[in-house]
Amino acid sequence: MLDLDPADAIVAALWREATTSRASVTQLLRAYFREVELKPRQQKRIKQLLHRVLASRARIDAALEDAAPAGIVESLEGAVRVLTSRVLDGNLATTEAKRKLAWIDWERVANFESRLAQIDDPLRRVEILGSFPRWLARRIVERFGDEADAVATALAGDAPRTIRVNTLQCSVEQCIASLERDGITVRRTEMATASLEVLGPSQLFRTWAFQHGWFELQDEASQLVAELVAPPPGGLVVDACAGAGGKTLAIAAAMGGRGTLVALDVSASRLEELRRRAKRAGVRNLRVFRIQADAWTDEVEALLARADRVLVDAPCSGLGSLRRNPDMRDRLFADEREVERLQTIQIDLCTRVASRLAPKSRLIYATCTVLPDENQRVVERVLAADPMLDVVRVAEILGSERASKFSDASGTVLETFPHRHPCDGFFAAVLRKRSSEASADTDEAEGREVGPS
Ligand SMILES: C[S@@+](CC[C@H](N)C(=O)[O-])C[C@H]1O[C@@H](n2cnc3c(N)ncnc32)[C@H](O)[C@@H]1O
Incomplete structure (x- = not known):
């Protein structure tokens, strides 16, 4: 038995389910949290880690190449993946990983980024960074060129937590004040008019403001x-x-x-x-x-x-x-x-x-x-x-x-x-x-181009 942290052990088990079951990850997590009582902070950590392990599949595989003896990855798949993901993300020290699982060359795993940067083929890099199939990596490289690595990395990363204040019920300022009373820190964002980024903590659905319909989670x-x-x-x-x-x-x-x-x-x-x-x-x-x-x-x-x-x-x-x-x-x-x-x-x-x-x-x-x-x-x-x-x-x-x-x-x-x-x-x-009287060269008419992308 591996000496995994409780959250890592849960994610290792959920990973197996997520890759074999027909249910989505959201459904699996919802069912698990209904069954097992955990603090919101623990739920958040489990969700984040499971998302990271799923989004980093190709990165984990590539990082383990030549770092693990053949056979070990298959036999301990979920656990190895969780530990590898944490070492790659820099939130588990290689010494600690070694204590849990000695047969993997964790230093080599931790140095994976420098090996990745040396891969000349942009398709291969995007495949690994985004855990994408080749056809999708090709489309991303074609569309984004030099930015393709950054796109793939971002798509495998964490999403911001954003809410929309429901201005039918309250003003943006009232919502901020109500959330602050419940201990939630938010900040205004720059593009949408009623949007707030949630900085923490994460018990949004227990707040007075949510229960009274003052906001919705919305990108x-x-x-x-x-x-x-x-x-x-x-x-x-x-x-x-x-x-x-x-x-x-x-x-x-x-x-x-x-x-x-x-x-x-x-x-x-x-x-x-x-x-x-x-x-x-x-x-x-x-x-x-x-x-x-x-x-x-x-x-x-x-x-x-x-x-x-x-x-x-x-x-x-x-x-x-x-x-x-x-x-x-x-x-x-x-x-x-x-x-x-x-x-x-x-x-x-x-x-x-x-x-x-x-x-x-x-x-x-x-x-x-x-x-x-x-x-x-x-x-x-x-x-x-x-x-x-x-x-x-x-x-x-x-x-x-x-x-x-x-x-x-x-x-x-x-x-x-x-x-x-x-x-x-x-x-x-x-x-x-267009109205039938307005032709393409009148003021009312606009262009018919949508840009080059
Ligand atoms: C991108 S989702 C919509 C998300 C939603 N507008 C929102 O903001 O939460 C696309 C939706 O289109 C629906 N859909 C698929 N085919 C459709 C069709 N032929 N006519 C209308 N809706 C369709 C799907 O059921 C799905 O709910």
């Missing part, structure tokens, strides 16, 4: 996407892929209880979760419909035709939020063809929505991925299919100064990257249906 880029919807006063907004409602609730706050918000999704369980969250958040102008993927009812058709804004937060590979779901590596990225399958759905959803839009209405297309095939290429295809669509620059909607923080110099689309921004990797473009 800052996801909040920015909702801000891009910019509902007109008293307007009709449709969230066509609402899921459990992260963005729906943020849009509801922006609407301030006026107008009508409609949430659609194909998943009954996610919509159920959305209803529950909306109630807690005090949202009253929301209607929720479960829809079929390929056939909309007359009621849904009529809503789309009357909508001022339709958000299509499309199903995507989720690469930009991989840090929150490290086991997605096995699910979504097992097969390169998945990206093409998703792209087909994304184009289909957008072109169908766009064809229903009334003049001057807007379609906001969003994903949480950094792959151009799911982002710029989709928008290009949607624009090509409908000559009455223009791109509205995000700088026009949110102002040039703000947009410069999450857009390129032209301010055309929203793009965030975990290695550059303190949030997940998101993309969003806003398309507007």
